[in-house]
Amino acid sequence: MTDEHRFHDERDEVLAVLSMLSDLDQQADPLDDRALESLTRGAATEPPSGLLDDVLRAARRRRTEGPASGPPPESVSAVEAFRRVATNLHALLTSLDADEWGRPTETPYGAVHDVVAHLVGIERLALGWFGVLPMPPDDVAFDHALASAAAMEELAGTSTDALVGEWYKLALRVATTARSAPSDMFFMAHDIPASPDVAMQLRTFELWAHTDDIAVALGRPLLMPDPGIMLTLSSALAQALPFTFGLAGEDSPNAGVRLVLTGPGGGTYDLGFGDAPPMPTASTIVVAAYDACRLAQRRAVRSDVDVVVEGDVSLGESILAHAGVFARD
Amino acid sequence: MRRTVCAVDDASSADGVLLARLIAGDDSALARVFDRHGSLVYGLARRVTGDEATASEIAQDVFAFLWEHPDRVDLGRGSLQAYLGMVTHRRSVDAVRSLARRRAREARAGATDSLDHPTIEADVVESNSATWRAGRLRSMIESLPAEQQEALTLAYFDGCTMRELAERLGIPEGTAKSRLRLALSKLRAMVDTQPAEAWR
Numbered sequence: 001m002t003d004e005h006r007f008h009d010e011r012d013e014v015l016a017v018l019s020m021l022s023d024l025d026q027q028a029d030p031l032d033d034r035a036l037e038s039l040t041r042g043a044a045t046e047p048p049s050g051l052l053d054d055v056l057r058a059a060r061r062r063r064t065e066g067p068a069s070g071p072p073p074e075s076v077s078a079v080e081a082f083r084r085v086a087t088n089l090h091a092l093l094t095s096l097d098a099d100e101w102g103r104p105t106e107t108p109y110g111a112v113h114d115v116v117a118h119l120v121g122i123e124r125l126a127l128g129w130f131g132v133l134p135m136p137p138d139d140v141a142f143d144h145a146l147a148s149a150a151a152m153e154e155l156a157g158t159s160t161d162a163l164v165g166e167w168y169k170l171a172l173r174v175a176t177t178a179r180s181a182p183s184d185m186f187f188m189a190h191d192i193p194a195s196p197d198v199a200m201q202l203r204t205f206e207l208w209a210h211t212d213d214i215a216v217a218l219g220r221p222l223l224m225p226d227p228g229i230m231l232t233l234s235s236a237l238a239q240a241l242p243f244t245f246g247l248a249g250e251d252s253p254n255a256g257v258r259l260v261l262t263g264p265g266g267g268t269y270d271l272g273f274g275d276a277p278p279m280p281t282a283s284t285i286v287v288a289a290y291d292a293c294r295l296a297q298r299r300a301v302r303s304d305v306d307v308v309v310e311g312d313v314s315l316g317e318s319i320l321a322h323a324g325v326f327a328r329d
Numbered sequence: 330m331r332r333t334v335c336a337v338d339d340a341s342s343a344d345g346v347l348l349a350r351l352i353a354g355d356d357s358a359l360a361r362v363f364d365r366h367g368s369l370v371y372g373l374a375r376r377v378t379g380d381e382a383t384a385s386e387i388a389q390d391v392f393a394f395l396w397e398h399p400d401r402v403d404l405g406r407g408s409l410q411a412y413l414g415m416v417t418h419r420r421s422v423d424a425v426r427s428l429a430r431r432r433a434r435e436a437r438a439g440a441t442d443s444l445d446h447p448t449i450e451a452d453v454v455e456s457n458s459a460t461w462r463a464g465r466l467r468s469m470i471e472s473l474p475a476e477q478q479e480a481l482t483l484a485y486f487d488g489c490t491m492r493e494l495a496e497r498l499g500i501p502e503g504t505a506k507s508r509l510r511l512a513l514s515k516l517r518a519m520v521d522t523q524p525a526e527a528w529r
Binding site: 040043044045046047048051052054055056058059060061062063258260261262263266267268281284286288308310 | 346349350352353354355356357358359360363364367368369371372373375376381385388389390392393394396397414
């Protein structure tokens with residue numbers, strides 16, 4: 001050993017001791033890496049075989065399921081999620097000045113005013129799903145943009161106050177209707193087979209997406225749904241992912257996949273694709289719950305999102321690529 | 330389908346991703362953490378306790394604690410490895426103390442001849458004392474006022490917590506903390522100002 005090495009070794013040893021002494025304070029900082037290195041130099045030892053299994057068993061005894069700390073967010077009903085997002089959008093719309101209503105959006109509909117008119121058309125369609133209003137012909141009802149075309153034309157010259165009032169009144173009516181609808185009711189929401197719950201999940205995703213479309217047009221912050229809404233939507237997305245390939249008219253892979261949604265409203269989901277059971281897991285996908293929802297809305301693209309895929313990477317990426325098949329605009 | 334739920338923010342680093350996965354209830358992430366840090370945790374516990382079985386128990390406890398409370402790791406204050414090292418060291422010292430207390434009780438009951446069978450704690454203290462004697466730390470500590478020397482010795486070699494330190498010295502906990510911090514501050518200043526030659 002050179003003198004220089006000896007100097008560093010002994011000096012680091014002393015620093016490590018000092019760090020350990022500092023740890024006596026219960027709020028002390030963790031050992032810094034240099035002190036830790038000195039403390040543990042030569043200590044690293046191959047653990048005995050079986051220790052990992054023992055560790056996992058011990059861990060599961062401590063926390064089998066549920067939040068890591070504190071109460072988990074309360075999952076809200078799809079209707080309640082829709083109502084809250086609608087309220088949020090209403091607040092945004094009532095804050096706009098005259099110029100802002102004419103700002104172009106990155107949607108196929110045009111300016112902010114046009115997006116809200118589009119939403120009026122979709123709320124009317126949704127009331128048709130529940131049998132409250134007459135349904136348009138299938139070729140119109142199945143096409144998301146076409147389904148709102150008549151409303152957009154009708155409302156093109158309407159004042160903004162009247163437009164917002166009309167949309168919000170319809171949105172609340174949709175929520176009230178969905179809340180009282182029988183849970184075993186079944187209809188086609190565009191081309192997607194849906195129960196009232198599924199329909200309201202789809203509508204909530206859409207309202208959130210258009211809220212962000214308007215926010216982007218205005219240069220305002222994007223919506224960050226509360227953890228309860230996020231949990232409702234991310235959970236719905238996780239449950240829907242195995243059906244995305246079929247909806248896209250493709251053969252589903254046959255594999256178990258673990259989806260780890262991190263951050264507020266996240267969770268861990270073991271999913272069976274095709275005929276495969278959820279376990280064993282061929283691929284693990286790790287992505288923030290918020291980002292996963294934005295992918296599902298097609299308001300984010302894969303390259304913008306931090307994702308970790310372990311195991312079968314092409315399978316994981318393929319699943320992510322299908323996350324947006326429910327989005328209609 | 331199994332579901333667990335979480336409520337805590339994500340982070341961008343590799344450690345941050347692993348922690349976010351733990352918070353989200355992904356136990357496969359715990360296996361990843363074990364793969365990365367298991368040898369350090371086990372090895373450090375074995376070094377401090379001198380006992381393989383105890384080290385295995387401590388490793389289980391450390392990783393189970395991480396699984397139970399991943400939100401307690403603050404990556405702004407240090408790496409995950411540093412956090413695990415700190416927790417392992419504390420648990421190991423606790424284990425040694427616990428064993429020493431038990432053996433002391435047994436010795437008092439006449440069950441053990443401590444002179445013929447040195448305790449693990451004695452081994453650890455001897456091991457650390459060797460470092461002490463070989464290095465500069467002892468001489469530096471000896472240059473401190475007697476009350477600060479005593480506080481440092483109790484803290485490190487006896488492994489006292491702050492509360493125990495205060496009780497042993499018969500002073501309030503706040504005073505013990507101040508005394509120890511002052512001593513540490515002086516020691517750090519000495520380490521920083523000593524020329525490299527002093528360590529050769």
